Amino acid sequence: MKLAVVGAGRMGGAVLAGALRAGVLESGDLGVYHPEAERRESSARRFGVAALDDAGVHAAERVLIAVKPQSFERVAPLIAQRDGSYISLMAGVTVETMSARLGSGRVVRAMPNLGARVGASATALTWNPEATDDDRAFARSLFAAVGTVYDLPERLFDAFTGLSGSGPAFAAVVAESLADGGVRVGFGRDVARDLARQVLLATARLLEEQAPADLKDEVASAGGTAIAGLRALERHRLRFALIDAIEAASERATELASANGARR
Numbered sequence: 001m002k003l004a005v006v007g008a009g010r011m012g013g014a015v016l017a018g019a020l021r022a023g024v025l026e027s028g029d030l031g032v033y034h035p036e037a038e039r040r041e042s043s044a045r046r047f048g049v050a051a052l053d054d055a056g057v058h059a060a061e062r063v064l065i066a067v068k069p070q071s072f073e074r075v076a077p078l079i080a081q082r083d084g085s086y087i088s089l090m091a092g093v094t095v096e097t098m099s100a101r102l103g104s105g106r107v108v109r110a111m112p113n114l115g116a117r118v119g120a121s122a123t124a125l126t127w128n129p130e131a132t133d134d135d136r137a138f139a140r141s142l143f144a145a146v147g148t149v150y151d152l153p154e155r156l157f158d159a160f161t162g163l164s165g166s167g168p169a170f171a172a173v174v175a176e177s178l179a180d181g182g183v184r185v186g187f188g189r190d191v192a193r194d195l196a197r198q199v200l201l202a203t204a205r206l207l208e209e210q211a212p213a214d215l216k217d218e219v220a221s222a223g224g225t226a227i228a229g230l231r232a233l234e235r236h237r238l239r240f241a242l243i244d245a246i247e248a249a250s251e252r253a254t255e256l257a258s259a260n261g262a263r264r
C-alpha cells in the first residue's frame with residue numbers, strides 16, 4: 001500500500017480522486033482509514049480503494065493526513081510511527097507540531113485549495129529537513145495531479161492560506177454579486193448566474209496571458225460602459241475590501257496555527 005488517506009472528506013477525497021484520475025496512483029496503491037468500520041467501508045467503496053484499519057495504516061508506505069486540524073490531536077497517536085512518512089494538508093498545523101506529535105521528522109506540509117476537485121488547485125508545499133528526496137517527490141506528484149505546486153517557506157503558509165486557500169470563497173462572492181447585478185438589470189437568475197460564471201472563466205483564461213491592469217485598461221474604453229462601472233467600484237472601495245479580506249484571512253490562519261501549536 002503506497003498511500004493511506006486519513007480523512008477522505010472534501011479535500012482528502014479530491015486529492016485521492018485526482019491522483020487516481022491522473023494515474024499517479026492506482027486503486028491498489030491506495031487505502032482510506034476511518035476509526036469507524038462502517039465509515040471506512042463506505043469511503044473505500046466510493047473511491048474503489050481498500051478500507052484500512054489501524055494495522056493497515058501502519059503498514060502503508062506513506063500517510064496523507066486530511067482530517068480537520070482540531071481532529072489531529074485525537075488522530076496523531078493512532079497513526080504515529082517512528083520514521084513514518086507523512087503528508088499533511090491540514091490548515092494551521094506546522095511541520096514542527098506534526099513532527100513532534102507523529103514521532104517522525106519525515107513530514108511534508110501542503111496547502112491546496114478547493115480547485116483540487118477540478119484539477120486546478122494552487123498548492124503550496126514545504127517540508128521538514130528530515131523529509132527525504134523521495135518524500136518530497138511523492139508529495140509533489142500527488143498535488144501536481146490536482147493542479148499547480150509552489151514550493152514556499154513555511155513562514156508564508158498563513159499568507160498563502162489567506163489568498164489561495166480562502167480565495168475561492170471570495171471569488172464565489174464576486175460571482176454571486178455579478179449575478180445579482182444581472183438580475184437587477186433584468187436577467188432571470190439562471191441566465192445571470194451563467195453569465196457571471198462565464199465572465200470569470202474568460203477573465204481567468206485571459207489573465208494567463210496578460211496582467212490584470214492591462215486587461216482592465218483594454219476593456220475600459222474612453223467614456224464607455226466599463227469605466228463607468230469601474231468608477232462605481234472605486235466609490236464602493238472594492239479594492240480595499242478584497243485587500244482587507246486577504247489580510248483578515250491570513251491573520252485568522254496565524255491565530256489558528258498558534259492555537260494548534262499551543263495544544264502540543
Ligand SMILES: NC(=O)c1ccc[n+]([C@@H]2O[C@H](COP(=O)([O-])OP(=O)(O)OC[C@H]3O[C@@H](n4cnc5c(N)ncnc54)[C@H](OP(=O)(O)O)[C@@H]3O)[C@@H](O)[C@H]2O)c1
Nearest residue numbers: 007008009010011033034066067068069089090091112114
Ligand atoms: N476545504 C478546503 O477548501 C481546504 C483547503 C485547504 C486545506 N484544507 C484542509 O483539509 C482538511 C480537511 O478539510 P475538509 O474541508 O476536507 O473537511 P471534511 O470534508 O470534513 O473532511 C474531513 C474528513 O475526515 C474524516 N475524519 C474525521 N475524523 C477522522 C479520524 N479520526 N480518522 C480518519 N478520518 C476522520 C471525516 O469523516 P466523518 O465526517 O465521517 O467523521 C471527513 O471525511 C482540513 O484540515 C483543512 O484545513 C481544506
